Amino acid sequence: RHTRRVGPPASEEPLVYLVSFDQTSYTVAAAWGSAVAVVTLEPPCAERVVAQWRAWALGGSDNEKNEMAKKSDSDSFSSSSVLFKESSGEVVFEAGQRTALIEVPLIETSVPSRGRAAFELVISHGAGEGASKGRVHLGVNARTSVHVVGAGAQQQPNCGTVKFFESAVMCEESCGVLLLSVMRVEGWDGSLEVGYATREGTAKAGSDFVAKEGRLTFAPGQTQATIGIEVVDDDVAEDDEQFTCELLHVGGGPNVLAEEDYVCTVTILDDDTWKFRLRRKKAQLRAALAQSFYAADSWSDRFKDALTLSGAVDDETGDETPPSGADSFMHALSLFWKLQFALIPPEAWGMGWPAFITSLIFIGIWTAIVGELASLFGCVIGLGDAITAITFVALGTSLPDTFASRLATLHDEHADAAIGNITGSNSVNVFLGLGIPWIIGALYHRYAPSGKGQYDVPAGSLAFSVALFSCLAGIAIITLLLRRAFAGGELGGSRKSTRLLSLFFVSLWVIYIVLASLNDKGYLADL
Numbered sequence: 001r002h003t004r005r006v007g008p009p010a011s012e013e014p015l016v017y018l019v020s021f022d023q024t025s026y027t028v029a030a031a032w033g034s035a036v037a038v039v040t041l042e043p044p045c046a047e048r049v050v051a052q053w054r055a056w057a058l059g060g061s062d063n064e065k066n067e068m069a070k071k072s073d074s075d076s077f078s079s080s081s082v083l084f085k086e087s088s089g090e091v092v093f094e095a096g097q098r099t100a101l102i103e104v105p106l107i108e109t110s111v112p113s114r115g116r117a118a119f120e121l122v123i124s125h126g127a128g129e130g131a132s133k134g135r136v137h138l139g140v141n142a143r144t145s146v147h148v149v150g151a152g153a154q155q156q157p158n159c160g161t162v163k164f165f166e167s168a169v170m171c172e173e174s175c176g177v178l179l180l181s182v183m184r185v186e187g188w189d190g191s192l193e194v195g196y197a198t199r200e201g202t203a204k205a206g207s208d209f210v211a212k213e214g215r216l217t218f219a220p221g222q223t224q225a226t227i228g229i230e231v232v233d234d235d236v237a238e239d240d241e242q243f244t245c246e247l248l249h250v251g252g253g254p255n256v257l258a259e260e261d262y263v264c265t266v267t268i269l270d271d272d273t274w275k276f277r278l279r280r281k282k283a284q285l286r287a288a289l290a291q292s293f294y295a296a297d298s299w300s301d302r303f304k305d306a307l308t309l310s311g312a313v314d315d316e317t318g319d320e321t322p323p324s325g326a327d328s329f330m331h332a333l334s335l336f337w338k339l340q341f342a343l344i345p346p347e348a349w350g351m352g353w354p355a356f357i358t359s360l361i362f363i364g365i366w367t368a369i370v371g372e373l374a375s376l377f378g379c380v381i382g383l384g385d386a387i388t389a390i391t392f393v394a395l396g397t398s399l400p401d402t403f404a405s406r407l408a409t410l411h412d413e414h415a416d417a418a419i420g421n422i423t424g425s426n427s428v429n430v431f432l433g434l435g436i437p438w439i440i441g442a443l444y445h446r447y448a449p450s451g452k453g454q455y456d457v458p459a460g461s462l463a464f465s466v467a468l469f470s471c472l473a474g475i476a477i478i479t480l481l482l483r484r485a486f487a488g489g490e491l492g493g494s495r496k497s498t499r500l501l502s503l504f505f506v507s508l509w510v511i512y513i514v515l516a517s518l519n520d521k522g523y524l525a526d527l
Contacts, residue, residue, distance in 0.1 A: 020139025158187025
């Protein structure tokens, strides 16, 4: 890769900066009132560079030129051969600047109405500052001729017209800054200025793009310029939207806009939708790969797959790679669980009912084991059953629901599946997990041969926990409704907003755990 260095190189060889005109001649109209020439500095300098220029009557004698050089910059010359008001000046290149303009005011009455006149611009010398001092020299085009055409001449200089390079462009929402190219056609004499402004369409300023207006200035000989418009990126899936950028005529001179393509229509392509679909397709592909590994028609193949150490799958080629050390470690760590999964009959048997029933049995067994282990752990460290239930047991039984909701979100365009899974899971816990045991206990104590009598279940801290849970659940529901109203959905949004919302919901859970535990210990008995 080759890069251009700004300023002197690290080597000891001195670097020379050349100042010259961009063109060897310029043609302007007397009616324009001034002549503009472009001066270049090659290469751009890291320090400030100042170049001196003078104007000479083209074809004049050396004595005339010397006499003109002695005049003040503000003098107006009465000689008929003089076409300009200022005969000298300086052009300044700031650090890193490559081009600068020299503007010479003209005396229109010195030009024949149907003829032409000419003068010459000469760069006398240039001077740099700092490390560039003494290294600024004149280039090959240190002088240029300026031809001034009278108002009645047949062939007038043409400053041309401007238009967009394309009348319709498309960009992705995440492009950052969109650059629109503006062309100067049918002539490039003199300088030219045109205005521009953005107009709203289905895309709105502020939310979809940053409104912008301003002016473009074309130097003599310049044929192209760009307009930069910032496009706002968001995480909301929406339809493709449009806005326009229009070129505007400025000043009281002739219209410099082309007859067509002076309006550019910009279409902002929403990339959030296809990004979401891509993530969902990837999740579905991972699920399909996992299903291909474990959904074997033969029950014995499940045990072979569980005991076999396999590598990862290459995302590009789809080939299986050799197992790494991390794959071996994870295989040893998950072997116990893989063997349990292998005990579940294949889904193809009996329309999936044997697999479903066996899975429920394993879930029940492990729920009982987790509950017993959590109770023993709480007993060891001095926690009551109520605190253990809302912390360790709740985490052990609810984390699988959390991951299931995440998968449901990835596989669905809306959040309904994830919210439905959470509410459905808690409904099963409340109505079946509590209702069925209580019904069985009540029937047993009512109809058993011995032990008849009133069936009492002490509430303990249940009332406080239910009231606290209801209040915090109401706050969570109101938050989701507000997100639907202002953000367009319960899930999604910018990365910052989603992380803040996740932290808010976790804080609600922490508040519930802390207050319920303090109440169970008797610190909030007066509430």
